[in-house]
Amino acid sequence: MTGLQYLGALPLRAVPRLLQESGVFRRYWAAHTISLFGDQISLLALPLVAVLTLDADAAQMGYLTAFALAPNLLFALHAGAWVDRRGRRRQIMIAADVGRAALLCTVPLAYVLDVLTLAQLYGVAFGAGALTVLFGVSDASLFVAIVPSDRFVEASSLLNGSRAFSFVAGPTVAGFLVQALSAPGALLADAFSFLGSGALLRRIDPEEPLPDRESTGVTAGLHWVARSPVVRVTLLATATINFFNFVFWALFVLYATRTLGISPATLGLVVGAGAVGGLLGSVVAAPLTRRIGVGPTLVAGCLLFTAPLLLVPAAHGTERVVLACLFLAELGSGLGVMLLDISAGSLFAAVIPHRLRSRVSGAYTFVNYGVRVLGSLAGGLLGSTIGLRPALWIGASGALLGVLWLLPSSVPRMRELPAHAEEQASI
Numbered sequence: 001m002t003g004l005q006y007l008g009a010l011p012l013r014a015v016p017r018l019l020q021e022s023g024v025f026r027r028y029w030a031a032h033t034i035s036l037f038g039d040q041i042s043l044l045a046l047p048l049v050a051v052l053t054l055d056a057d058a059a060q061m062g063y064l065t066a067f068a069l070a071p072n073l074l075f076a077l078h079a080g081a082w083v084d085r086r087g088r089r090r091q092i093m094i095a096a097d098v099g100r101a102a103l104l105c106t107v108p109l110a111y112v113l114d115v116l117t118l119a120q121l122y123g124v125a126f127g128a129g130a131l132t133v134l135f136g137v138s139d140a141s142l143f144v145a146i147v148p149s150d151r152f153v154e155a156s157s158l159l160n161g162s163r164a165f166s167f168v169a170g171p172t173v174a175g176f177l178v179q180a181l182s183a184p185g186a187l188l189a190d191a192f193s194f195l196g197s198g199a200l201l202r203r204i205d206p207e208e209p210l211p212d213r214e215s216t217g218v219t220a221g222l223h224w225v226a227r228s229p230v231v232r233v234t235l236l237a238t239a240t241i242n243f244f245n246f247v248f249w250a251l252f253v254l255y256a257t258r259t260l261g262i263s264p265a266t267l268g269l270v271v272g273a274g275a276v277g278g279l280l281g282s283v284v285a286a287p288l289t290r291r292i293g294v295g296p297t298l299v300a301g302c303l304l305f306t307a308p309l310l311l312v313p314a315a316h317g318t319e320r321v322v323l324a325c326l327f328l329a330e331l332g333s334g335l336g337v338m339l340l341d342i343s344a345g346s347l348f349a350a351v352i353p354h355r356l357r358s359r360v361s362g363a364y365t366f367v368n369y370g371v372r373v374l375g376s377l378a379g380g381l382l383g384s385t386i387g388l389r390p391a392l393w394i395g396a397s398g399a400l401l402g403v404l405w406l407l408p409s410s411v412p413r414m415r416e417l418p419a420h421a422e423e424q425a426s427i
Contacts, residue, residue, distance in 0.1 A: 024204045031200035036166040038193025041174040045186040047253045062250045062380015068125035072369030080137045080362020089138035096135040097198035101191040103127045111184035140361035145206040152349045156342045161282035175268020221363030233409040239371045241402035246375030248395030255388040274330030281338025295414030298343040304336025306399035313392040350417040
């Protein structure tokens with residue numbers, strides 16, 4: 001496909017200007033959209049393989065999530081340094097796509113051969129997580145090579161809009177695929193999505209930032225974050241949110257299916273409802289940022305992302321009431337996470353020096369995603385010891401504490417993106 005064929009039969013006036021004007025960004029956006037769609041299928045299908053096929057308990061569900069996230073803690077710093085030294089980010093991203101597709105294909109193959117085990121699921125989750133880290137730190141530099149700085153918010157809104165759309169369609173499709181084909185069979189769709197993403201990335205060739213071959217400091221990104229007031233407090237806020245959010249998510253599928261009796265197809269619809277809020281968030285983020293400022297939008301995103309999840313452990317009564325609580329929780333949280341991600345992503349794209357971009361991305365991933373490992377393990381432990389519902393209360397209420405890091409800082413008063421005010425920060 002070429003040109004606006006990626007956008008289907010939409011009339012030209014309905015197509016965002018950036019997608020009309022930049023063929024390179026259009027292919028980059030399309031690659032992300034396809035990959036994100038598949039991610040949402042595996043996000044639901046992989047835990048359901050553990051629950052429905054291998055009868056995993058609460059502790060084992062926590063382990064599965066921890067294995068998927070552990071590479072962020074183990075490899076993110078080194079991956080960021082290696083990518084900044086090596087360059088060729090696009091080729092690294094393509095290799096990561098192909099590798100993830102191959103790993104996911106092993107699950108349905110083992111299922112058909114009747115040799116699937118939890119140990120294999122842990123290994124697939126860990127390997128795919130490692131390749132995702134490599135993809136992510138490379139993508140941080142590729143984004144600024146493709147998008148001009150005055151269009152960061154617009155581009156970030158489009159990418160996060162695709163993410164929100166994948167939240168709507170992916171889990172819903174995944175639920176029905178699991179219902180019809182089994183959870184292992186649903187993972188094949190994700191494998192094909194990664195192959196599609198890699199094929200589209202092969203068709204772009206932007207001028208990437210030059211490799212920084214003189215620097216070998218693995219911790220350079222961490223040092224820069226520590227000296228950046230804006231990025232530091234934002235990292236502390238999102239890390240707190242993510243720790244408690246993954247206490248919550250390590251147990252959510254188990255709680256929904258076993259305690260609340262939600263079927264896989266209905267669970268897909270529930271999770272997909274969150275993306276309706278995400279789509280709304282991706283649409284309103286740019287005008288809201290222009291109206292109240294990037295900082296207040298970030299603060300609002302933190303609150304809206306976390307507070308609605310309190311409805312999940314609070315849900316009780318008739319099936320209709322329970323489902324209403326779950327749908328509202330997902331809807332509100334989806335809106336909040338889009339506001340948070342778009343405002344924070346645009347802010348980071350503006351202030352992080354180009355030569356340090358992959359290392360700062362690695363450092364941010366190391367902390368922000370590394371705490372998810374600890375949160376997943378804590379969730380499994382809490383679910384096994386005090387029960388699923390009390391553990392969900394801790395996860396949902398604890399995530400609200402993240403916004404407290406931002407309130408004393410300059411972020412709530414920040415109306416415009418800084419004009420690379422921190423570009424001159426030295427390592």
